[in-house]
Structure formats: structure tokens, C-alpha cells
Amino acid sequence: MRQEVFMAGIGGQGVQLAGQILAEAALEAGLELSWFPLYSPEVRGGPTTCTLVIADGPVGSPVVGGDADMILMDRAAVAMHLPGLRPGGLVVINSSLAGTDFERDDVKIVAVPANEIAAELGSERAVNMILLGAFVGATGVVARRFIERALHKVLPERYHEYIPLNMAALQRGAELVAEQPLRGD
Amino acid sequence: MPERELITGNEAAAEGAIAGGCRNFFGYPITPQNRIPEYMSEHLPEIGGVYIQAESEVAAINMVYGAAATGAWAMTTSSSPGISLMQEGLSYMIGSELPGVVVNMVRGGPGLGNIAPAQSDYWLATRGAGHGDGRCLTFAPFSIQEVYDLTGEAFPISQKYRNPVMILADAVLASMREPCQLHERRDPPKEKPPWAVGRGAESRERNIVNSLWIDPQVLEEVNWRIEHRYQQAAEDETRWTEHGADEPQILVCAYGISARICQTAVERATEAGISARLIRPISLFPFPSQVIRDWAERTRKVLVVELSMGQFVEDVRLAIEGACAVEFMGRTGGAVMTPAEVAERIIAMA
Structure with missing residues (x-):
């Protein structure tokens, strides 16, 4: 098993945190992984990306090029990275910010109105977990119980009260995938 | 543990x-x-x-x-x-x-x-x-x-x-x-090496560091x-690892992060029917010249991959001493090659 995932968005959306949570979850699941963050010097508002490779054996190259599946959290990320997705690849897109009109019909697109769902859940900061939930739902890369364990490890103690909210967000994302047939499938 | x-x-x-x-x-x-x-x-x-x-x-x-x-x-x-x-x-x-x-x-x-x-x-x-x-x-x-x-x-x-x-x-x-x-x-040893300067000079010849x-x-x-x-x-202290085919068509040499990229590239090439072997020096000085020369003499086709305009490749060429040609693949200035690009090059060489 080898799952490559590339995440991109704008600083403040929780791209790196989503990456870290998925990485810790993979570690909890006993898998091998590498996680490589890349971001501009701005604290918020600048482009931010990370690449994860999760495997049940040696990871090999942490650099993946266009081979990875994707989570794209805003319009600029879609414009920049969607053209590079390999034919047949999977992409989870935040349609709240990027719309639903995409110029690819040879890839599997999961469009998730993550900002609207986050508002319904009562926290706009849950956007990253909703998108991660959709990705995990579509790929099954790690079981959700490992993500819950990862949240306990990654989040500072004072934020542990938000773990149920994060898990609900994850659940909503996963449910959306179950509801909508993958385009391109 | x-x-x-x-x-x-x-x-x-x-x-x-x-x-x-x-x-x-x-x-x-x-x-x-x-x-x-x-x-x-x-x-x-x-x-x-x-x-x-x-x-x-x-x-x-x-x-x-x-x-x-x-x-x-x-x-x-x-x-x-x-x-x-x-x-x-x-x-x-x-x-x-x-x-x-x-x-x-x-x-x-x-x-x-x-x-x-x-x-x-x-x-x-x-x-x-x-x-x-x-x-x-x-x-x-x-x-x-x-x-x-x-x-x-x-x-x-x-x-x-x-x-x-x-x-x-x-x-x-x-x-x-x-x-x-x-x-x-681990703690460092309590006893100072015999050449060290500082406390304890009363009971020994003085040391000079110079x-x-x-x-x-x-x-x-x-x-x-x-x-x-x-x-x-x-x-x-000469150290290296080897990875890949025992009867390779292509020898790939890379170290550090490039070797990680090459690991996956060698697997891709193998899937495409081209056998390759990766030698990864861990010690760069001392350099594992002998093993690189031995494999180069067997394969006669060598690819060196690194993130520079060509520095490590010189040590590979020195090790091989002209026994065969050495091809170079490099990116520079912070750019990184992908496994697919390296695999393509390996396949093209075969």
C-alpha cells in the first residue's frame, strides 16, 4: 500500500495541521510515512502546501511530482495544482472557495462546500478536517480511530475539548463522499 | 522500547x-x-x-x-x-x-x-x-x-x-x-582525552593545542x-548501501535526499522492465570508491543523480577511473527532480 497526498491552501486554513494529523494517524496505524511542509514566510494568507507519503513498507521518495492525490482548499490552489494532477487521480476540492466548475474530466473530483458545512457545525476552523474527512472517506488511507488518537497527540491539551467537533467535521466530510458519486469514476 | x-x-x-x-x-x-x-x-x-x-x-x-x-x-x-x-x-x-x-x-x-x-x-x-x-x-x-x-x-x-x-x-x-x-x-566520557588543555595540568606535562x-x-x-x-x-568508516537488481543494466549513484528519489525511480524502472541498482554512499569522505568501480565495470552504464550542477559526480568519475562513461542528471537552485523523471532517464539509458 502506498498513498501519496498533496495538500494546498492559504495560510490559516489549517493545511499543515491537517497534514500533521494525517501523518500522526498513519504513525498510530503502524505505517511508514514522510511529511514535507512548504510554505511562504507569511503567517496567514500566503500559499501553503504539504506532501505526505504513507506506505506499509519503505517510503522511498518523499518527493512525488504529479503522482499524488490532492486536497485543494482554495481557488488559487486549484488554479495552480489541479492541471498537474495525473489522469485518474483523486482530488478533494473546497467548493466554497473554488466553485464547482473545473477544467478536468479525467480525474476523480470530490467537491466539498467545506466553509458552509463548517459554519453549520459552528466553527469556521473545521474546514481542514471536513476536507480531510472527505479524503479519508474516499481513500480509506487510515481508519478514523487513528485520526482521533492523532488529534489527542497533536492538539495542545487546552484544545482537547474541540476533539469531538473535529471528529464530527471529519465524519461529515466522509459522509459527503459516500453521498456523492465520484465524478470521473 | x-x-x-x-x-x-x-x-x-x-x-x-x-x-x-x-x-x-x-x-x-x-x-x-x-x-x-x-x-x-x-x-x-x-x-x-x-x-x-x-x-x-x-x-x-x-x-x-x-x-x-x-x-x-x-x-x-x-x-x-x-x-x-x-x-x-x-x-x-x-x-x-x-x-x-x-x-x-x-x-x-x-x-x-x-x-x-x-x-x-x-x-x-x-x-x-x-x-x-x-x-x-x-x-x-x-x-x-x-x-x-x-x-x-x-x-x-x-x-x-x-x-x-x-x-x-x-x-x-x-x-x-x-x-x-x-x-x-548517552553522557560523554567523564575522563578528558590526554591532549586536552585546561584543568588537571598540575599533575601532567602541559598540553598545547596549536x-x-x-x-x-x-x-x-x-x-x-x-x-x-x-x-x-x-x-x-567507509559506508554505503545498495538496493535493486543483482544483474543490473544500469548503475545509479546518488546520496542523501536524491537517493530517496532514486529508490522510487529504480522501482519504477524495474516495473517497466529495466533493471537497475542504486549505490548510495553514506560516507562522502571517505568515499566508497571500490564498490562503485566494481559495479560500474559490470554494468558499463552509470547514472549519477544529485541536486547540483555536478559535484558528487566527480567523485564517482574518479572512482570509476574512466572504465566507462558516466551520465549526469542534476537539478539546481532549489529545484528537485521527481522519481518519474529519473525513471525515464534510467529507461532511456538501457
């Missing part, structure tokens, strides 16, 4: 150093390795160690010199432009036969360049160390676990050979996270003593 922890290469270098016995850190900030001094400033004081942020890289390496002269286990870390500034100090350490560890998280150059990953300090690491007849023993990790292990091992190795050891990594390894198995922190030898005969003797240690290191 403690759990594996998900840490960055910077944290692995810092914790690896502490686990290996480092108790003295001197450094000056530079991206992409700032997490190392930050980690050291948090953790060294709590175990009675010394952390000093120096006023410059020149000061930092000379603080390592001073600490090492007293027998203390000391290190500094930096990235390319900062390592340039340390060249004079390294030369003096080699001339004075002093141990010490330097980690270089290489970034794009020349000049200030950028903060993206590069392997363009290969010459600086293996040929540099300032002026004169000396070199740094140089090791190049390719995973976070290896950053941790090699940085720790660098301390006893530098003590054994009384020579600075450089850990040569890059901006990917600096900020990438991978699971890392940590072990208990690199100034006016008499050419004396300096030649010193340089031979240093050279003999390098020859010993070539016997005992």
Missing part, C-alpha cells in the same frame, strides 16, 4: 547530537536549520549543557574550537552561507587536531541563494574545510532516522580521528517529518599524522 516519534530532520539532528553525547552547542541562526539551535536552547540547559548563540558563524566555529580544545564534546550547525563563513575555523581545528561536529542543512546557492533544498555544498563539505591539507570526515543521511543516528555517531567518530565531522543534509531533510526511533541519551608549525619538517609530520587518520577512516 520507546515509541517512534514523528520529528523533523532538524529535531533529529539536535536530539541525535544530545543522545550521542554533545553537551555544548554554539551557533548562529540561518534558515532552514533554525529549529536545531532552538531545540538545543530548550534541551541542553536542562541537562547541564551549554548553549550559546554566537555573534556570528565565525564566532560559533571558534567557540567549538575552544570547547573542543578542553576535551568537551561540542558542535555547531548552519546552512550553506554560514558554513562558508566557518571554513577558516574548520581549517584551524583540523590543523590543531581537534574533534567537533558540524551539521550543514544545505540550501540553494551560490551567494545567499534561497532556502530551498540543494546538494551544491558537496565540494564545500568534502574538499573544503578551508585552506591547507585537511578535510572534514563527511556523512550524508537520507532519512530522518539516519539524521538522528549519524549525528549521534559523529561525536565518537570525531573524537577517534581528532578531526571535525560534517553531517551533510539539505532543506528537505531539515523540515521533513518521519517516524524516528529514539534511544537514551596549528602553527614554522618548521616545515614538523608541519609535514603533523600533516602525515592527519593523513594516516584519514587512511584509517577509509578502512573503518
